[in-house]
Amino acid sequence: MDLNHPMLLASDDPPPFPPNQTQLRRLDRALYCQICKEPFQGPVSIACGHSFCSQCIRSSLESLKKCPVCNETAGEGSIRRNRALEEIVDSWEDARAVMINLSQPQASSSRKRPPPQPTTSSASNDKVKRLRRDEAGSSRSQSPAKRSSGADEDEAIDISSSGGVEDEDEPVLTENDEGECPICSARLAIAAIPLHIERGCPPPKKQVNGSGSGNQKADWKKVFGGVSTAKNKDKEPMKRITKPNYHLATPAELKAILSAHSLPITGDKPALEARVQEWILLYNSNLDTSHPKSLPALRARLNEIEASRKRDKEKGKDALGEQLTTKEGVAKYVKERGGEFERLRKEVLARDSQALARAKGQAGKPIEIE
Amino acid sequence: MATGLATKRLMKELAEIKTKGTPPGIVLLNAVALDQWVFLISVLGDETIYAGETFALRLKFPNRYPIDSPEVTFLADAEYIPPLHPHVYSNGHICASILGAEWSPVLNAVAVCITMQSMLASNKKKERPEGNDRYVRSAPSNPKLTRWQYDDDTV
Incomplete structure (x- = not known):
């Protein structure tokens, strides 16, 4: 795999805070699940007080009944939903774009006051991110560029200025809506596009994905x-x-x-x-x-x-x-496993010659047994 | 390639290595596939017995990474030999608790490399583990299938 692969750069992470904003970076980091390194999704706490995404800690506890951070014994029974943390993560995701804006050097003079108007581009990005998080997990990596509408931006500004998070759970686009595949231009459900590309753009067929x-x-x-x-x-x-x-x-x-x-x-x-x-x-x-x-x-x-x-x-x-079907492949296989074969061969040879010697010894004089 | 969570996490880790780099003495040599990386590890400083030596550490990530631990071995081939260390067998298998029973999903690839580096750094005498030949003769190709006993925590 190429380390300069574009997929590595096209991560859908929100932009990081500038390095000089250590406090904001710390705050941002604190809202990431330690297991999946993503913002908490359905955060829960366990007995020792550490919090994780519900799905992360549940699958972790399935293989090891310990807290991944502090090693304290933990069971699934101790999982409690952490509503406050969820609220914090949600509102932080809404506020993030604004905070990034405020933390830019040129805006540092007005840091104490709320911004007169957050730039629409960052606000709508933020909104798109929220949308994506609300949808099926499979849609999380799709490109935000595909959808932005005026209504969307207005709504986003509204939310970021009022700071409310209650009434925004109606994504404008759902995973069932159709979109165009950027590679083969086939139309299929937006949620299915990343998978469709991953599979090398097979012609779309009626799929179970995302149907009612x-x-x-x-x-x-x-x-x-x-x-x-x-x-x-x-x-x-x-x-x-x-x-x-x-x-x-x-x-x-x-x-x-x-x-x-x-x-x-x-x-x-x-x-x-x-x-x-x-x-x-x-x-x-x-x-x-x-x-x-x-x-x-x-x-x-x-x-x-x-x-x-x-x-x-x-x-x-x-x-x-x-x-094993190609000549080079076989050669490689032999090279990799050749040592093992050689060792076994030697062992057998040694054993045989020992047996032979023993047989001779028995015929001639008594042998020493070690 | 691994499923959802693993793929995303590995991409994240690669991206972070790309942007922030790796700690001194640790270099990502290549990632032939998303789920198989090779790091070059050298121990820095004057007090080490491994001065001037470089080892290649291969990490293979399972499907359920980070819930399951990666498969970690020192490369033992024509180019690289595993370090002479009381916890490293001559086939490159490593006896270290964080690669087995004490693995935790909050760890990552770089953390594994750092642990290996410090394991080498704290070592004072170059020797193979007791029973190296016996183990190497019968060892499974995947070190995670070995039942390890962690009894020495000095190095």
Whole structure:
């Protein structure tokens, strides 16, 4: 991978504060999750008082029951939603553009007063960032340049000057709206564009991604005829899913959980287990935020994770297989593993000659046994 | 390539290395793929027994990075040899708790390099670990599959 790859520069991070603003940098840094190094999403606290994104700490505790920062024993039971922190992160993201503006050297004289008018470009950037965070995770890396409208900017200014955050949870564009792929100009849901590009621009097909909940369910039904009997859960108040005991759970029980959430029930037990685990993680952490994603978006995300896992697995297999089909590949393989082969050969030779010597010794005189 | 969270975090770390650079004595040699990086590590200062030596540290990031720890080995090939250190086997495997049981998702690639650097810096005698040959003969290719015992915390 090229270190000057444009993808490395085109990160969707907000611009950093100038280096001389150490206090602001510190404040900014404090609102980043230590695990994913992104601003907190659905922040929660655990027993020792450290805070993380709900999804980050939940998956971390799954593999190690300790606080990642201070090593204190921690369990999932101690996770508490941190609403104050969420409010702070949200309002900081709104205020960020303004603060950056204020911290510029030329504006330093007016630092104490609120700005007469924040520049529209930065304010709308900020707004776009918010929009992106409100959408499905898959849409987080798309380019802000694709959408900006007058209404959008007005709204953003409004918010940044009043400092309110309550009434802005209606993104103008949703993940279901269509946009144009910047590479192949195919039209597809905005949320699906990054993935579409990542896959090398396949022609768009009717996808489960981001379709309405009704369609979603119908789609699954089509694929797994008549499997799902669950009611439409989207309307019911959401409750945390209790984790099953994976050692004891039968495939049928896992399937019951999956079908209760309108998820596919294909695959063997490990596959079902992985799917249930991933779903519970997505679902439960989605309850810790005041900008929850829709269930169809979560299902699409689960789908994506599974697809990408599968690709990874196949890629690894292919790489070795492909390597062995070419002459250079075989040569490389031999070079890498040659030492091992040589060592085994020597060992066998040594053993054989020892055995031979022993046989001779037995025939002739008694041998010493070490 | 790894999934969502891992990809984003690795890109972030690479971008940060690009903008802020790495600590003295640590150089990112290459990142052949997003999930496999090689750092060059040398120990600075006069008191070190590794003066003038450079080692190559390879980090392979799993799918579930940073939840799962990266696979860290010193390169052992024609160009680089692993440092002579009581915790480093001659095949490049490292016995260090932060690469196994004490890994924490708040750590990152540069933090791993710094730990390795300081592990080398605090060492006073050049030797291979006890039972090096026995281990190297039967070691799995992935050091994370070895069951490590961390008993010496002096170096």
